[in-house]
Amino acid sequence: MNKDQERDRLARLMLLSQQKYGISIQGDWRHENFFRFLQISPSYRLAHLAATGGVQDLAACGHVPQDYADVVKIYEAFGDVWQTDFWNWWVKRAQYQFGLRCPPRVHRFATLQPGADADQQSLDDAQACLDQYFSADRLAEGKPGSLVIAIPLHADRATIMREVSKLMDEAEQSFGPDADTGQFKFLVNKIRRQTLDEARRVAWARAAAPKQPLYVIGNRVGIAAAYVTKEGVRAPKDNRRDLMVIVTSRQLKRALVFSENAARGRFPCSDEVDSIDFDFKELRSSIIVHRNWIKAELGRLKGL
Known part of the structure; x- marks a missing residue:
């Protein structure tokens, strides 16, 4: 390109x-x-x-x-x-x-059906959403710290929320000090x-x-x-x-x-x-x- x-x-x-x-x-x-x-x-x-x-x-x-x-x-x-x-x-x-x-x-990049493979169209759509977020939307939001993860929908919700919370805590600990407030x-x-x-x-x-x-x-x-x-x-x-x-x-x-x-x-x-x-x-x-x-x-x- x-x-x-x-x-x-x-x-x-x-x-x-x-x-x-x-x-x-x-x-x-x-x-x-x-x-x-x-x-x-x-x-x-x-x-x-x-x-x-x-x-x-x-x-x-x-x-x-x-x-x-x-x-x-x-x-x-x-x-x-x-x-x-x-x-x-x-x-x-x-x-x-x-x-x-x-x-x-919160941005959704893709939804995968249970038991189904990700077809090419799903991959292309997910890539387009990621491109939109990384190149434009995140910029409009002021470049916030973000965590991009895959969340299984058919599992115990309480367990999933605990795991997501843990991932968020770990990610936040890796961030530097907050950006200047202006x-x-x-x-x-x-x-x-x-x-x-x-x-x-x-x-x-x-x-x-x-x-x-x-x-x-x-x-x-x-x-x-x-x-x-x-x-x-x-x-x-x-x-x-x-x-x-x-x-x-x-x-x-x-x-x-x-x-x-x-x-x-x-x-x-x-x-x-x-x-x-x-x-x-x-x-x-x-x-x-x-x-x-x-x-x-x-x-x-x-x-x-």
């Missing part, structure tokens, strides 16, 4: 696993919002470019935050957030940093999901149209319906456009603060931070990279 075939095989297994576990990992809306704000953080982007060779000399990049080392630590923990999707990022990386994993399940925790405050969503949507819209006036960005995002005006000639004695500029500018500032705090492991957080200003052309470029990756991945998965 070549590398492309192996990649396709794992993609199929992960897709099946996502159907089983996807709802579980998105129970807390803050996880996906954290992922999205890392995507728009200028400091996090700088750490990514520095780590991947896109930037050779930080001094030539202009302003570098005094706490840039903290951003680097977050990048080392959470990695690339552009050429991936939330599911893969969570399963392969983020869940271990937060110490929040899907509860492990070092990153979300802040508990009154910042709402809608507040984060509106700020991020304005930043995305600004990146998509960096030369448009701010009131146009606000109109298109629809953040303040009362201040929406027609684009073009300004009506006399109508200050709604000015008010829309104020609201939109405030949302951009919020987006920057939320994203830069996320890049330091503080989320959701509206505290002032030594940040790098948005470069909306660069932000647009990174959003396009992510969308192109998603489009290509969806096309590949449909082909599977």
